[in-house]
Amino acid sequence: MNKQIPFNKPYLTGKETHYIYQAVHSGKISGNGEFTKKCQRYFEDNLLLGKSLLTTSCTDALEMSAILIHLKEGDEVILPSYTFVSTANAFVLRGAKLVFADSNPDNPNMDAQQIESLISPKTKAIVVVHYAGIACDMDPIQQIAKKYNLFLIEDAAQAVDSYYKGKALGSFGDLSAFSFHETKNIQSGEGGLLGINNKFFEERAEIIWEKGTNRAAFFRGEVDKYGWVDIGSSFLPSEIIAAFLFAQIENIQDIQKRRKEIWDRYKKHLSPVEGKVQFPFIPPYATNNAHMFYLVCSSLQDRTALVAHLKSKGIYAAFHYISLHSSPYYQNKHDGRILKETDRYSDCLLRLPLYYELSDSEVDYICQEVLNYYGI
Numbered sequence: 250m251n252k253q254i255p256f257n258k259p260y261l262t263g264k265e266t267h268y269i270y271q272a273v274h275s276g277k278i279s280g281n282g283e284f285t286k287k288c289q290r291y292f293e294d295n296l297l298l299g300k301s302l303l304t305t306s307c308t309d310a311l312e313m314s315a316i317l318i319h320l321k322e323g324d325e326v327i328l329p330s331y332t333f334v335s336t337a338n339a340f341v342l343r344g345a346k347l348v349f350a351d352s353n354p355d356n357p358n359m360d361a362q363q364i365e366s367l368i369s370p371k372t373k374a375i376v377v378v379h380y381a382g383i384a385c386d387m388d389p390i391q392q393i394a395k396k397y398n399l400f401l402i403e404d405a406a407q408a409v410d411s412y413y414k415g416k417a418l419g420s421f422g423d424l425s426a427f428s429f430h431e432t433k434n435i436q437s438g439e440g441g442l443l444g445i446n447n448k449f450f451e452e453r454a455e456i457i458w459e460k461g462t463n464r465a466a467f468f469r470g471e472v473d474k475y476g477w478v479d480i481g482s483s484f485l486p487s488e489i490i491a492a493f494l495f496a497q498i499e500n501i502q503d504i505q506k507r508r509k510e511i512w513d514r515y516k517k518h519l520s521p522v523e524g525k526v527q528f529p530f531i532p533p534y535a536t537n538n539a540h541m542f543y544l545v546c547s548s549l550q551d552r553t554a555l556v557a558h559l560k561s562k563g564i565y566a567a568f569h570y571i572s573l574h575s576s577p578y579y580q581n582k583h584d585g586r587i588l589k590e591t592d593r594y595s596d597c598l599l600r601l602p603l604y605y606e607l608s609d610s611e612v613d614y615i616c617q618e619v620l621n622y623y624g625i
């Protein structure tokens with residue numbers, strides 16, 4: 250009888266239902282209440298975001314970003330092709346043309362050196378994705394954004410508690426988006442947060458968040474009535490979600506400590522296969538927030554066979570993104586450039602199980618099966 254090891258198991262700290270109970274009985278269950286404010290304060294104080302707004306997903310935070318930068322039909326946005334569909338969809342929804350950058354050979358983040366050559370007079374924004382929570386090279390990217398007067402947006406969905414040269418990811422872009430989907434380090438089932446580091450966007454972000462009304466300002470007593478002042482939607486989660494998330498935030502250090510132990514254990518025990526597969530590369534300017542442990546196999550065939558071997562041992566490993574530039578929706582709209590590294594990660598990258606409750610002996614078992622597969 251094999252053990253069964255899922256790819257992910259959402260971790261509960263124990264306080265979630267307690268705080269939900271409090272939220273439910275507080276008499277204020279809709280959004281922007283006490284738990285929402287506590288969650289936002291954590292991000293503002295600890296990650297040094299200018300201001301933050303809790304959203305129902307990272308996807309929503311990205312959609313808010315696209316509205317905030319006044320993206321118009323035909324504007325161009327530069328982003329990686331190796332990313333989740335929401336990074337692209339948020340901008341496509343507003344009529345943008347996507348200009349995909351290839352990934353680095355040594356990790357799936359977008360190649361900062363390529364960005365400048367992709368800029369045209371229509372370019373409006375650069376969207377970076379910190380893959381696996383590992384920072385993109387922000388200095389040159391910020392310089393290019395500044396030189397060409399482009400907005401910089403960070404998809405920091407995977408990047409909570411991760412840093413570039415000591416500064417938190419999510420605090421670099423004019424706007425940034427975090428995810429609390431159940432597959433992320435801290436989670437609320439579904440959930441997200443918009444970081445606003447450019448003061449210019451603060452007031453309007455709150456209006457877009459509250460259905461295009463100045464309701465939040467009204468509740469602070471800044472205006473004596475509220476009404477429809479701009480476009481917007483309902484992007485804020487209820488206090489029930491915020492209460493759940495707050496329990497996770499309170500335990501973030503413990504969660505991160507355990508995830509890093511698991512990550513380090515994988516790295517150590519799998520070291521004999523380094524060379525046969527490519528390991529995650531963490532540049533000297535970046536930290537590791539242990540969002541993910543992945544291997545890059547030498548070919549699609551190799552990955553497929555490894556997945557099957559692990560599955561036969563009850564271990565569920567998962568590949569990741571299918572290149573967006575060759576997706577059914579976008580392939581005919583893509584400018585035709587070959588994105589070699591993106592396609593390689595698409596074919597060859599494999600993520601191993603990584604969740605708080607994964608035990609040391611389970612990690613050892615997974616490592617042993619990877620070594621067995623490679624005949625080591």
Ligand SMILES: *Cc1c(COP(=O)(O)O)cnc(C)c1O
Nearest residue numbers: 306307308333335406428429430
């Ligand atoms: C998870 C993820 C998202 C989407 O997050 P949701 O909260 O599910 O909307 C977007 N981008 C990246 C890179 C992600 O990993």
